[in-house]
Amino acid sequence: MIILSVKTCSGLDDLNLLSSVCCYWSARVFIATMPGLLLGDVFPNFEAETTNGKIKFHDFLGDSWGILFSHPCDYTPVCTTELGRAAKLSDEFSRRNVKMIALSIDSLEDHRGWTKDILAYNNEESGCAFPFPIIADHQRELAVALGMLDPDEKDKDGMPLTARCVFVIGQDKKLKLSLLYPATTGRNFDEILRVVDSLQLTAKNRVATPADWQPGERVMVPPNIPEEEAAAMFPAGVYTKELPSERKYLRYTPQP
Secondary structure: OOOOOOOOOOOHHHHHHHHHHHHHHHHHHHHHHOOOOOOOOEOOOOEEEEOOEEEEHHHHHOOOEEEEEEOOOOOOHHHHHHHHHHHHOHHHHHHOOEEEEEEEOOOHHHHHHHHHHHHHHOOOOOOOOOOOOEEEOOOOHHHHHOOOEEEEEEOOOOOEEEOEEEEEEOOOOEEEEEEEEOOOOOOOHHHHHHHHHHHHHHHHOOOEOOOOOOOOOOEEOOOOOOHHHHHHHOOOOOEEOOOOOOOOOOEEEOOO
16 A cells, blocks of 8 residues: 655645646556556547547547557657658558557647647648647546556656557457557557558458568468368468478468
8 A cells, every 4th residue: 555645735836746746656556556458358438638629539439440559758759750650651541440549648739739840750741730639648647547657767857758559449449459669669650550451351351460471461370270161261272381290280371
């Protein structure tokens, strides 16, 4: 149990300090004791303020897939390159029926100002609209609830920043994939796009995708499908790789 002893607040500064202290310890307790979201869990239907207005997450997604990703801080170099690349690929995600939404602990005012820098980084015209909303989680409430905080990365006031999290949510509102990167390593959004292709393909077909798979390449037949069933299920044919063990578990078929 953690007990905080605080004196009576005498003004707004004290209230802000108390809020920051409580948020900090809430984050430490959550990180230390909670396992976080697991694959297959229904993603929380949170409400949040964004650069496109207030949203309720499940309503925002509708019948689409979703990608929620956090970044440590606005007006920082790695984050600018990440959101710049995400913006460049936003049409590709849209073609796959994926809605994107970002999050950090900065204010809406900061988000809106920073998106102009991101568009300039992408050499886009200044009047262009940013292609996806950014959540303002200034009180860190959502970051704590979703386990997004990095206890080792702190702002100028010593408060933990959000890590580089990625959540991919399916049309059934369940978590399909989660990634967690440190502040020093930028994410590869082309890889996230590839992962979405794999998740959507394998959601509709009883196949798996091998290492470094790209759309259009052959896929793998899971070992739990008997040979006769696999032959009927995949009329394009099933190829089995011969191995020293003589076990027939490396089976390939053209992408359905």
